[in-house]
Amino acid sequence: MIAPKPPLSFRILIALAGVAICVAAGAVGITLDFLRKESIRGAERESMTVARLIASELIDTIAPIDSLLIEVRDVAPELGIVTPEQLRAHFATPHMVQFFHDRLVRVPAAQVVRISAVDGTLASVHDKTGPVDPGPAYDIAAPGRVQDASGLIVSRPFTSHGITLFYMSRRIHNASGEPVGFVSVGVDLRLLQHIESAFASFNGRSFVVSRTDGAILSNQPKLTGLEGPWIPRDTGWYDTIATGGGSFVTRTVSDDRARIVAVHPVTGTSMAVSTAILLDTALESWRANAMVIGGGTLLGVICATTLLYALSRQFSRVLSSEASLAERETRLHEKSRELEQVNWRLDAALNSMSHGLCMFDRDGRLLVCNDRYRAMYRLSRDVTRPGATLRELLQRRRVIGTFSGDVEQTVVEVMRANSGRRSGQFTSEMADGRVIAVLNDPTGDGGWVSVHEDITERTRAAARIAHMARHDALTDLANRTLVRERMAESITRMEATGVGFAVLIFDIDLFKSVNDSLGHTAGDALLEAVADRLRQHGGRADTLGRIGGDEFAVIHVTAGDPRAGAATLAATLLRELRAPYEIEGKRIVIGISIGIAVAPQDGVEPSQILKSADLALYRAKADGRGCFRFFEPEMDADVRQQREFEFQLREAMVRQEFELHFQPIVELATFRPCAVEALVRWRHPERGLVPPDKFIPVAEEIGLIIPLGEWILDAACRVAAAWPPHIRLAVNLSAVQFRSGNLVEVVRGAIAASGLTPNRLELEITESVLLQKDQGTLAVLHELAALGVHIVLDDFGTGYSSLSYLQLFPFSKIKIDRSFVSELSSRSDCAAIVCTVMNLAKALDMTTTAEGVETWDQVALLRAAGCSEAQGWLFGRPGFASALSLDRALGPPPDVSITAPSSGGVAA
Numbered sequence: 001m002i003a004p005k006p007p008l009s010f011r012i013l014i015a016l017a018g019v020a021i022c023v024a025a026g027a028v029g030i031t032l033d034f035l036r037k038e039s040i041r042g043a044e045r046e047s048m049t050v051a052r053l054i055a056s057e058l059i060d061t062i063a064p065i066d067s068l069l070i071e072v073r074d075v076a077p078e079l080g081i082v083t084p085e086q087l088r089a090h091f092a093t094p095h096m097v098q099f100f101h102d103r104l105v106r107v108p109a110a111q112v113v114r115i116s117a118v119d120g121t122l123a124s125v126h127d128k129t130g131p132v133d134p135g136p137a138y139d140i141a142a143p144g145r146v147q148d149a150s151g152l153i154v155s156r157p158f159t160s161h162g163i164t165l166f167y168m169s170r171r172i173h174n175a176s177g178e179p180v181g182f183v184s185v186g187v188d189l190r191l192l193q194h195i196e197s198a199f200a201s202f203n204g205r206s207f208v209v210s211r212t213d214g215a216i217l218s219n220q221p222k223l224t225g226l227e228g229p230w231i232p233r234d235t236g237w238y239d240t241i242a243t244g245g246g247s248f249v250t251r252t253v254s255d256d257r258a259r260i261v262a263v264h265p266v267t268g269t270s271m272a273v274s275t276a277i278l279l280d281t282a283l284e285s286w287r288a289n290a291m292v293i294g295g296g297t298l299l300g301v302i303c304a305t306t307l308l309y310a311l312s313r314q315f316s317r318v319l320s321s322e323a324s325l326a327e328r329e330t331r332l333h334e335k336s337r338e339l340e341q342v343n344w345r346l347d348a349a350l351n352s353m354s355h356g357l358c359m360f361d362r363d364g365r366l367l368v369c370n371d372r373y374r375a376m377y378r379l380s381r382d383v384t385r386p387g388a389t390l391r392e393l394l395q396r397r398r399v400i401g402t403f404s405g406d407v408e409q410t411v412v413e414v415m416r417a418n419s420g421r422r423s424g425q426f427t428s429e430m431a432d433g434r435v436i437a438v439l440n441d442p443t444g445d446g447g448w449v450s451v452h453e454d455i456t457e458r459t460r461a462a463a464r465i466a467h468m469a470r471h472d473a474l475t476d477l478a479n480r481t482l483v484r485e486r487m488a489e490s491i492t493r494m495e496a497t498g499v500g501f502a503v504l505i506f507d508i509d510l511f512k513s514v515n516d517s518l519g520h521t522a523g524d525a526l527l528e529a530v531a532d533r534l535r536q537h538g539g540r541a542d543t544l545g546r547i548g549g550d551e552f553a554v555i556h557v558t559a560g561d562p563r564a565g566a567a568t569l570a571a572t573l574l575r576e577l578r579a580p581y582e583i584e585g586k587r588i589v590i591g592i593s594i595g596i597a598v599a600p601q602d603g604v605e606p607s608q609i610l611k612s613a614d615l616a617l618y619r620a621k622a623d624g625r626g627c628f629r630f631f632e633p634e635m636d637a638d639v640r641q642q643r644e645f646e647f648q649l650r651e652a653m654v655r656q657e658f659e660l661h662f663q664p665i666v667e668l669a670t671f672r673p674c675a676v677e678a679l680v681r682w683r684h685p686e687r688g689l690v691p692p693d694k695f696i697p698v699a700e701e702i703g704l705i706i707p708l709g710e711w712i713l714d715a716a717c718r719v720a721a722a723w724p725p726h727i728r729l730a731v732n733l734s735a736v737q738f739r740s741g742n743l744v745e746v747v748r749g750a751i752a753a754s755g756l757t758p759n760r761l762e763l764e765i766t767e768s769v770l771l772q773k774d775q776g777t778l779a780v781l782h783e784l785a786a787l788g789v790h791i792v793l794d795d796f797g798t799g800y801s802s803l804s805y806l807q808l809f810p811f812s813k814i815k816i817d818r819s820f821v822s823e824l825s826s827r828s829d830c831a832a833i834v835c836t837v838m839n840l841a842k843a844l845d846m847t848t849t850a851e852g853v854e855t856w857d858q859v860a861l862l863r864a865a866g867c868s869e870a871q872g873w874l875f876g877r878p879g880f881a882s883a884l885s886l887d888r889a890l891g892p893p894p895d896v897s898i899t900a901p902s903s904g905g906v907a908a
Contacts, residue, residue, distance in 0.1 A: 010315060014308055021304045027359050027368065028297045028350075030449050032290050034441055035355075036283065038451075040260065043282035044247040047262030047275045049465065050205060051245075054273045055266045056469050057195045058209070059481075062168070062269060064107045065185050066152060069170040071103070072113070072183040077175040078640055084117035087172065087181045091115040091123045095650035100126035102703065111165060112186035118179050153182075154270050156215045156229065157189055164189045166217055192218035208274040212241055212265065226252070231274075237263060241272055249279065292352070355453045362446030364390040364415060376436070376452055377402040390414065401431050414440060418448045427455070435459045474524055475531035478545035483553050486543040487606040490555055494599060502566035504554040505613040506573065506594040509625045511550040514588065525583050526590070533579075537572050553613075563598050563630070570594045570628035578626075593620040594628035602631045615639055646702055648684070649695055653704060653711075657683050660715055661878035664890065665730065665849060665871040668863050671891035675728040675762065677871065678716035679878050680708070700736045709737050710746050717754035717761065719881050727886050730762040730792065735769045744783045751787070758788030764815065766794050770808060781809050792849075796837065806844060814841050816867075818852025825857050831865075838866045856892050 081087050090096070100113050105128065115123040153169040169184040192209045209218040214231040231237050235250045240263045247262040258279035265272045350357060356373030360366055366388045374384055383396050391411050397403035405428070417424045417440065424440040437453045470482035478486065490501045508514075508530065515523040527550065534552060538544045543555040554573075558565035574592065581588045595617025603609035612631040618639070620629040652658060658680055665675040682690040699705040713731055720729035737743050751758055763784060769777060785791055790812035816837055823830045834850075841848045850862050853872030862870060875890045 014312060017304070017308055021301055023367065025297055025301055026443070027449065028293055030441065030443060031350075031353070031357060031451070032293060034439065034449065034451055035289065036286050038439075038453075039283055039286040040249070040279070043260050043277055044262060047205065047260060047277060048245075048247055048264065049462070051262045051264035051273045051275045053465070053469075054195060054207065054209075054275070055264045058192075058266045058271065058273065059268065061109055061191065061195065062266070063480075065110055065168055065187065066170075066268075068103050068107050068110060068113075069152075069168065069183055069185060072115075073170045073172050076172045076180065078643070080175070081172075081180060082174045082176075084119065084121070084180050087115070087117055088121070088123040093651075094654050095647060096124065097126065098650055098703075101128065104128045107185075109187055109191050110185045111163065111188050114167070114184040114186065115181065116184065117181045123181065152269055153184075154211055154217075155184075156211075157217055189218055205275050205277045208276070210272055210274065212270045212272050214238060217271070235261070237261065237274065241265065245272070289353075355451050357452070358384075358450050359443075360390060360447050360450065362418075364411070366390075366393070367447070373452060376454065403428075404431065414448075418442050418446070472546040475528055475546050477531050477534070477552070478543055480545070480547040483543060483545040483547055483555065484606045484610075486555050487609060490557060491599065491604060491606070499559065500562045500599050500601070501558075502556040502562040502596055502598045503609050503613045504556060504566060504570060504573075504594055504596050504628075505547075505610070505617050506552055506592045506628075507617070508550040509591040509593055509621075511590075514590070518584070518586065518588075522583050522586070522588075526581060526588060529581050529583065530577060530590075533576055534573070537569075537576050539569070542569075553610075566596045566598065566630075567628070570596060574626065574628065591626040593617060593625045595620055595631070596628060597631045612636075642698075646698060649682075649698055649702070649704060652682055652684070653708060657685070658708065658711070659683055660712065660719070660881070662719075662881050662884055663871060663878040664876045664884060664886070665869050666875050666890050668859065668867055668870050671875075671889045673727060673875075673884075673886045673890065674869060675730055676720070676723070676884065676886070677730040677732075677764075678712060678719075679732075680712050681878075696734070700734055703736070705734045705736045706740050709734060710750075713746065714750045714753065717750045717756045720760065721754045721756045724886055725757075725760070728760045728762055728790070729756065730764055732764045732794065733769070735766070738769055738777050738780055743780055744787070747784060747789065748787060751789075759790070761789040762792050762813065763789055764792040764794040767796075778808055795851075806840075811846060813847045813849060815849045815851055815871075818872075821850050821852045821858060821862075821872075822854070824861050825855070831861065834862070834867075835865050842866065859892070 076087065079090060081090055104110050104113065104126065112125060112127045114125050117123060151170055153167075153171075155167040155169070157164050157166040159165075165186040165188060167184040167186050169182050171179045172181045172183055174180050206220055207218070208216060208226065208231070210216045210231060214233075214237065216226065216229055216231060219226055226232070235252075236248045237250075240246045240248055240261075245262075245264045247260065249258060249260055251258045259276040260279055260282055261274060261276045263272055263274045350368065350370040353370055353372060356370065356376045358366060358369035358373050366384065366386055368386065369384050373379070374381065377397050378400050379393070379396060383393065391407060394403055394407045394410060398407060414424065421442045423442065425438070427435055427437045429435050434454060434456045437455045439451045439453075440448050441451070442448045470479060470485070471477065472479045487503065494500055508526075511523070511526075514526055527546070530552070531544075531546065534544050534554070538554060539556060539558070541557045543553075545553045545555075547553050554569070556562065556566050556569055573594065577592050578590065581590070595613045595615065597603060597609050597612035597616060599609055602612040612635075615635040616629045616631040619632075619635055620627050623629065659682075661679045661681050662676045663679060664673040665677060666672060667674045680692055680696075682692075682695050684690050696705070699708055716729055716731055720727070723729075733743070737746075747761075747763070750756075751761065765781075781791055791809065792813040792815060793806075793811045794815045795817045796814045814837065816834060820830045820833050824834060825831075838848060847868040848866075849869040849871055850858075850867050851871050853859060853862070853870045853874050855874065859870060859874070876884075
């Protein structure tokens with residue numbers, strides 16, 4: 001008996017069930033493939049972000065080095081260097097040792113500076129301690145160097161004296177623009193490794209810093225799989241860097257492992273940063289999810305296929321035997337329950353996804369969607385039933401508020417893209433601030449899979465990174481990078497409209513005093529407070545920035561005259577920023593100095609405008625601070641003159657142009673010399689005798705005061721050792737010498753070398769030494785006193801807190817400033833001050849010396865007030881030691897009577 005065929009309806013049911021299983025399995029497969037691609041794209045995006053961050057760190061690190069190169073490059077034309085021979089002669093002079101030492105101290109990343117002629121001949125090599133042995137020859141003109149558009153040259157790494165370096169160089173031109181040599185700065189490769197180690201938290205990533213021609217500067221072969229000094233040609237790296245950076249997947253020959261590589265050039269240099277992550281590492285999370293989803297899907301397909309086969313066999317038996325119909329129906333019911341379990345497993349697999357997913361047929365009708373998609377757009381199961389159209393879903397989302405676009409236009413665009421078998425990817429921002437990334441990927445049957453990912457946190461993180469890269473972390477003002485970008489934009493707008501703009505640069509006067517006295521925390525709080533006031537009074541179109549330390553910048557844009565607008569803004573800032581601040585419970589009053597440059601008159605490039613504003617700032621400081629100055633062309637000449645003066649001052653030390661003069665100090669009771677003050681003078685070969693008030697401040701600023709002070713102390717002690725034993729030697733000390741760290745050893749050495757007894761040495765300090773009440777300074781004073789020398793407080797009464805200083809240290813003597821002595825006989829207030837100081841010194845068991853005594857009337861008043869000693873032109877002008885008369889009284893002429901006044905003056 002031939003078994004009857006199953007009815008057509010049953011066969012159709014079996015076929016539909018098979019199609020449903022295939023569609024579900026296909027959807028899972030498409031989803032897994034999409035998730036794999038998305039994992040790779042996410043790894044590429046994260047790698048590009050890391051490469052961009054490292055490149056930004058390199059730019060910030062290289063900027064001071066390039067500034068040093070530009071500074072040395074620009075010196076040659078100013079000094080009139082024309083030929084390579086003159087270059088070698090100038091940079092081999094002793095005063096350049098100190099010049100490069102100062103610059104290397106300011107640029108910690110720089111290890112060594114090399115000056116070479118245009119033919120590659122070395123002129124000099126300097127490290128942080130001075131000139132050094134040149135080491136292996138390094139020909140800057142040889143092949144293998146890479147020069148970027150701005151003229152910056154980066155060398156390949158090499159080892160010198162046990163340290164692996166690479167050099168950054170610039171050409172040196174003469175005033176005619178002809179090259180005469182190179183200046184090169186050696187950078188320790190460990191600097192790049194230090195920057196890379198800051199990003200070690202990015203799990204599984206390795207880093208390579210190279211030149212844009214593929215020469216590797218920094219590499220970790222065990223992590224990157226790269227061997228040798230060059231990046232291989234077959235990796236795709238060169239094509240990527242040629243297009244300005246990007247990402248690609250490559251397989252490394254050394255370990256045969258696929259990697260995702262991101263390349264980002266270092267802006268403004270011929271360097272690039274590359275990051276790589278193993279493809280296996282990037283796909284770890286996807287692989288774990290794929291195992292779960294794939295296993296569940298496979299199990300479901302097997303169960304469903306088995307079920308269909310069993311149903312077919314069972315149905316045939318039902319048709320052939322009506323007696324077993326009940327049993328067959330029971331089994332059919334059991335198999336149906338199994339099919340439900342399979343569908344439940346498929347739903348569980350879809351609903352366990354972190355992304356929203358839905359699948360449409362070719363007519364735009366919904367086939368399946370998961371719970372994440374419903375929750376993302378707040379849709380109910382009724383709305384997302386199979387068969388619902390894309391139009392219906394969008395209309396419902398518009399009512400709920402999770403879609404704000406045009407429904408019809410969106411439907412048309414999606415259907416058009418799907419008909420062309422094109423993947424579509426876009427992002428949309430929800431009303432509640434969420435950002436959703438949507439990917440529509442066509443399927444083979446004319447439908448498409450739509451994957452929705454919430455990228456809100458990723459977008460916000462990217463925005464935060466972009467903000468941090470161009471804003472100051474402390475004040476949230478624009479940093480130097482953003483200020484320069486805004487200046488470039490202003491210049492472009494100026495060229496198009498003809499309307500100029502102004503740049504204001506200001507810093508806080510004596511800001512270091514706040515840091516030293518109140519601490520860096522209070523200093524940071526003050527900078528934040530200044531930034532807040534700057535925001536209140538800056539214009540809406542202005543760019544406000546902090547470009548370093550306590551230095552701020554304002555790009556002032558106005559429709560009117562930029563010079564007039566800048567003057568008004570500067571006056572406002574001087575007034576508002578001077579108002580008192582409350583910082584950590586303390587009242588702080590500051591002042592600012594402002595320099596202003598106006599474009600295009602003062603420059604048409606950012607660096608030129610900033611330089612002009614800096615020069616104007618220097619002029620404002622030189623004019624007494626607390627004011628603003630516009631740039632004037634002669635300021636540039638003044639700076640060159642000042643630089644020339646600094647060079648001459650350094651050469652004066654080498655050429656031994658300094659000489660000591662001595663001025664006697666007499667006892668007013670006997671008019672006999674009791675001490676002699678040593679004074680330094682500079683005998684310039686062209687200017688003649690230069691007074692100390694002209695060169696001492698410059699010597700302090702450039703650090704020359706430390707070796708000069710040591711020479712003065714040593715030479716004066718040797719001269720004074722031959723004087724009568726009752727004659728003391730007075731030597732002035734600078735505040736800079738107290739910060740050198742070896743002042744006590746210098747004084748001890750001078751005493752020992754000269755044989756002068758310590759109690760014959762008086763060290764004079766001004767109140768500026770104790771201005772910050774620093775414990776280290778006080779400790780040095782006590783160590784000096786322990787040697788047996790006398791400590792004298794000079795120019796008493798001209799500082800800020802004179803009486804408080806007398807509590808900090810037991811001085812041996814107080815010197816009354818000449819400003820009080822000169823008007824002693826004509827102003828009663830000066831006389832009262834002198835009497836008060838005398839009484840104070842007597843109560844504290846200190847002697848007193850009056851400076852600037854020029855008349856016998858002043859002598860009479862000082863004696864009446866109880867002054868111990870006097871010094872001034874009346875008793876002798878400063879001169880050489882051979883002109884001193886230390887064995888006779890310097891008393892008044894016979895026709896002069898020294899008596900105290902009976903009324904008025906001091907007696908009053």
